[in-house]
Amino acid sequence: MPAFDASHNELISAARRASELAYAPYSRFPVGAALRTASGKIFSGCNVENASYGLSMCAERNAIFQMVAAGETRFEAIVISTPTQTVTAPCGACRQVLFEFGPQAQVLCICAGEACLETTISELLPHAFGPGNLTP
């Protein structure tokens, strides 16, 4: 079954809710992310910026870190939500971190407009470097 069939509505609501909690006073670009783990749990995150701009953290990585801190290391699907007219796909740093914990994961990017992007980590990060490369 495709990863977005069963509970995509729940993930979409969680990602939208998360974007409302974004701390983005500098970019004014709120992002929310919500992922579903292999065990069926949902974790979400928003972007959290800082006056020292470079310390800002993306929504996607915050959602991943919530998952890991709760004892899970595998996710199957992630929704990324922005209140814009065009969709936002994860940045390069997030693609790398997403690959670590969900190399087969489905990715759905949604926005306030009609546009959406349904893709995969492997499509977003082809020929990825990952844990498998470290084993001889």
Ligand SMILES: O=c1ccn([C@H]2C[C@H](O)[C@@H](CO)O2)c(=O)[nH]1
């Ligand atoms: O996929 C993305 C792209 C950007 N941001 C955040 C980082 C920064 O706080 C703001 C503008 O880049 O949006 C995310 O959270 N996820």
Ligand SMILES: [Zn+2]
């Ligand atoms: Zn990012």
